[in-house]
Amino acid sequence: MIYWEDLEVGSETEFGTYHVTREEVLEFAHKYDPQPFHVSDEAAAKTHFGRIAASGWHTAAMTMRVIVDALTREPQAGLGSPGVDELRWLKPVYPGDTLTMHGRIVDKTPSRSKPDLGTIRTQTTVTNQDGVDVMRFTSIVLMKRRPS
Amino acid sequence: MIYWEDLEVGSETEFGTYHVTREEVLEFAHKYDPQPFHVSDEAAAKTHFGRIAASGWHTAAMTMRVIVDALTREPQAGLGSPGVDELRWLKPVYPGDTLTMHGRIVDKTPSRSKPDLGTIRTQTTVTNQDGVDVMRFTSIVLMKRRPS
Numbered sequence: 001m002i003y004w005e006d007l008e009v010g011s012e013t014e015f016g017t018y019h020v021t022r023e024e025v026l027e028f029a030h031k032y033d034p035q036p037f038h039v040s041d042e043a044a045a046k047t048h049f050g051r052i053a054a055s056g057w058h059t060a061a062m063t064m065r066v067i068v069d070a071l072t073r074e075p076q077a078g079l080g081s082p083g084v085d086e087l088r089w090l091k092p093v094y095p096g097d098t099l100t101m102h103g104r105i106v107d108k109t110p111s112r113s114k115p116d117l118g119t120i121r122t123q124t125t126v127t128n129q130d131g132v133d134v135m136r137f138t139s140i141v142l143m144k145r146r147p148s
Numbered sequence: 149m150i151y152w153e154d155l156e157v158g159s160e161t162e163f164g165t166y167h168v169t170r171e172e173v174l175e176f177a178h179k180y181d182p183q184p185f186h187v188s189d190e191a192a193a194k195t196h197f198g199r200i201a202a203s204g205w206h207t208a209a210m211t212m213r214v215i216v217d218a219l220t221r222e223p224q225a226g227l228g229s230p231g232v233d234e235l236r237w238l239k240p241v242y243p244g245d246t247l248t249m250h251g252r253i254v255d256k257t258p259s260r261s262k263p264d265l266g267t268i269r270t271q272t273t274v275t276n277q278d279g280v281d282v283m284r285f286t287s288i289v290l291m292k293r294r295p296s
Binding site for chain 2: 065
């Protein structure tokens, strides 16, 4: 089990990869983000996307899946996340892309009120098969400290 | 068509509501966020959630759906969103909840480089049937200015 003490500011991890299929892009968009450029090639061709692009929230969901799988392989004493800062959709994600998710720990703070807890801030970057960064966010995670 | 000029800082909108079903919570979690407290009643009972709670990314996706439906009823000259700031999961979302999504315009800025564009910042708040705020974020949206 990895505790708050075990994580170092500046350390980097490759969480894993996710292959984006057209079927899944359409399924997510029809359910949660049916803007024309996410569900129609014709409509997308008239926008800067050029062709159907994944919903930004879909990219976030795919990223979460890769992170959860990584945490299943290397369990951490995490207690959930109060939120995310500076979520940015930098470039379109297209069907057929293969995304790689990286994390870099940018900050850690012990809890002021609870001596057994601490907070970690991780900047997650998602890069496509051409090495282009397509999404970035900084997540806040509450963790247990190593029992003494 | 609603242009950048038509939106006023401080104005508020109710985007709509979304009913959260157990089936959908499980489906999303199995696909994108299979942490134990999102997929197992037994595991969730051992955490502060108490019972299965929706993935925070699922709550974001449901919110997007309600916003897209509102924008379909009242089209805006939006050009997509570069991102979201201060996304916070304030309280758990449970199967059976009915969520209401509100927006409040908190800032608008004309583009420095492109005279036909402007940016709007909207704080979106999601509230459950008991009036408890469960999620909040501030989205950045690029919009066209009214053609002169």
